[in-house]
Every structure is written in C-alpha cells, then in structure tokens.
Amino acid sequence: MATMVETPSTGQAPKPAAQKKKLVRRIDRDYSQQLRHLFQGVFLVLNLYLGMVFYFWVRQFEGPAHRIANRPPGVEGWLPIAGMMNFKYWVLTGNIPPVHPAAMFLLVTFVTIAFLFRKAFCSWLCPVGTLSEMLAALGRKLFRKNLVITKWLDIPLRGLKYLLLGFFVWAVSSMSAHALGAFMHSPYGVITDVKMLNFFRHLNQTGFIVIGILVLGSVLVQNFWCRYLCPYGALLGFASLLSPLRIRRTPSACIDCGKCNKACPANLPVDKLVTIKSMTRCWCRLPTPFRIPCPVMRR
Numbered sequence: 236m237a238t239m240v241e242t243p244s245t246g247q248a249p250k251p252a253a254q255k256k257k258l259v260r261r262i263d264r265d266y267s268q269q270l271r272h273l274f275q276g277v278f279l280v281l282n283l284y285l286g287m288v289f290y291f292w293v294r295q296f297e298g299p300a301h302r303i304a305n306r307p308p309g310v311e312g313w314l315p316i317a318g319m320m321n322f323k324y325w326v327l328t329g330n331i332p333p334v335h336p337a338a339m340f341l342l343v344t345f346v347t348i349a350f351l352f353r354k355a356f357c358s359w360l361c362p363v364g365t366l367s368e369m370l371a372a373l374g375r376k377l378f379r380k381n382l383v384i385t386k387w388l389d390i391p392l393r394g395l396k397y398l399l400l401g402f403f404v405w406a407v408s409s410m411s412a413h414a415l416g417a418f419m420h421s422p423y424g425v426i427t428d429v430k431m432l433n434f435f436r437h438l439n440q441t442g443f444i445v446i447g448i449l450v451l452g453s454v455l456v457q458n459f460w461c462r463y464l465c466p467y468g469a470l471l472g473f474a475s476l477l478s479p480l481r482i483r484r485t486p487s488a489c490i491d492c493g494k495c496n497k498a499c500p501a502n503l504p505v506d507k508l509v510t511i512k513s514m515t516r517c518w519c520r521l522p523t524p525f526r527i528p529c530p531v532m533r534r
C-alpha cells in the first residue's frame with residue numbers, strides 16, 4: 236500500500252500524545268471516478284442506441300420506413316410502473332407476464348443492485364442521473380457553483396419523491412391480479428412504451444415548460460430531479476436501506492479536513508456522521524475501493 240506518514244510542524248507546544256492524530260496522506264491514485272464516468276458514458280450511449288432502434292421500430296408501423304426486425308426489450312427499463320405491475324402479477328399468479336416482461340426483470344435487477352451496492356445504480360448506470368450531473372456541471376461552469384437549497388425548504392421538497400412513489404405503490408397494490416392482467420392486455424397497456432416515446436416526440440406546450448423547468452432546476456441545483464422528484468430513486472433508496480453495506484467514517488483516523496463534505500453531491504454532513512445511511516443519490520455508495528476522496532482513507 237502506498238501511504239506516507241507525516242508529522243506536522245506547527246511551532247506550538249506539542250499536544251499530549253493521546254490527543255495527537257497521525258496525518259496519513261493517501262498517495263496511491265484513485266481511479267474510481269474515471270471508472271464511474273466510463274460506466275455512465277457506456278450506459279448513456281446504450282440507452283440512446285435503444286431509444287433510436289425503438290424509434291425506427293415504431294416508425295415502420297406509421298408508414299414506409301426502414302424495416303427493423305425486432306423491438307429492443309431493453310426500452311422496458313423505462314417502464315418502472317409496468318415493472319411494478321408485472322411483479323405483483325407474477326407474485327399473485329406465478330406466471331411471467333406476457334406484456335412487457337423485461338420491465339419486471341430490469342426492475343428486479345436494479346432493486347437487487349440497490350440492495351447489494353446501495354445507490355450504485357443511480358450513480359453509475361442511470362442515464363437520467365448522468366444527464367443531471369452534466370447539467371449541474373454546466374451550472375458550475377456558468378455560475379461557478381450550484382445552489383444549495385436551504386434546509387427548511389430542502390427537507391419538505393425531498394419528501395415529494397416519496398409521495399410520488401407512495402401514489403404509484405398504492406395504485407398498483409390496490410389492483411387485483413385480474414385487474415392487472417386486464418390493464419396489461421388493454422390497448423393502452425400494450426403500447427405504454429410507444430406512448431412514452433410519443434410524449435417526447437410530440438411535446439406539447441405543457442411538456443416543454445415542465446422539461447424546461449427540470450433542466451433549469453438541474454443546472455442550478457445539483458441532482459434537482461434525483462433529489463426531489465424521482466420516485467424510482469426513492470424506491471431504490473428504500474432497497475438500499477436494507478443493504479448490509481454502509482459507508483463508515485472512523486472518527487479516530489479523521490483529520491477533520493472536510494473534504495468528504497465538499498465532495499458529497501448529496502450535501503450530507505459526512506464529517507459529522509459515523510455511519511452514512513442516507514437514501515439520497517450519492518456516488519460513493521459502493522464498498523471500498525469506490526469511495527469518496529478522503530485523504531486518510533487506506534485501501
């Protein structure tokens with residue numbers, strides 16, 4: 236392990252030996268952020284590719300267009316509510332749902348990732364999270380920093396995503412297996428994915444305004460959508476709470492430099508906590524070595 240031990244020279248009378256903390260500086264290079272950005276880039280490109288193939292697949296039913304043989308099942312990753320409905324249908328009947336089955340498998344995969352690696356899906360894979368980070372970086376370029384919303388407003392706003400999640404969970408949980416099957420096979424249920432695509436293809440004025448507000452909010456406030464509004468992130472947050480993994484700070488080794496606080500995109504008071512349990516989107520939600528830039532952290 237490449238570490239270096241330094242003893243600071245302050246010119247003051249030395250403290251009693253018991254209170255002294257050794258300054259241990261990490262000098263081995265940390266590539267976790269580069270690796271994270273690589274994963275984010277690959278998944279962003281993959282999602283753009285899936286969206287493009289799906290677009291051409293839809294176009295071939297609208298008139299003469301280039302023939303695309305298969306519809307890419309991966310687009311169902313964008314249908315988390317269908318995934319929840321299918322999951323409940325599968326639990327109640329034991330049958331794999333025939334409509335949008337990939338939505339269920341992808342949802343279960345992402346929840347399992349949240350259980351195993353906490354918010355790693357948000358930080359490493361989610362294309363919306365990647366775009367959100369890009370917009371926040373643009374905001375820092377334009378205005379030198381992102382806004383930090385004051386606590387009295389931040390806390391109630393963070394509750395919005397749980398309200399949205401609660402609404403969807405309530406709606407799905409109140410449906411019987413028969414109702415779920417009927418919805419799945421209804422014309423709307425069968426083409427939910429096409430409806431979603433068409434929402435973006437034919438954005439109306441309200442859609443433009445809503446997306447404009449979200450983009451502007453993400454430029455000004457880091458993780459605006461993820462922090463306040465994303466019900467998917469809220470669901471993964473609950474799964475991550477059950478995870479046996481935790482980020483733990485070792486107070487005896489901490490030199491109170493506050494670098495973890497500055498690096499934390501979720502604005503958590505990391506240097507005041509011993510165990511970090513927050514459900515907020517965070518890019519250090521993985522076990523060693525994928526962690527925050529702590530200068531005394533040993534690997």
Ligand code: SF4
Pocket residue numbers: 356357358361362363364365460461462465466467468469516
């Ligand atoms: S909070 Fe939602 S949008 Fe943000 S990264 Fe997580 S799943 Fe994606």
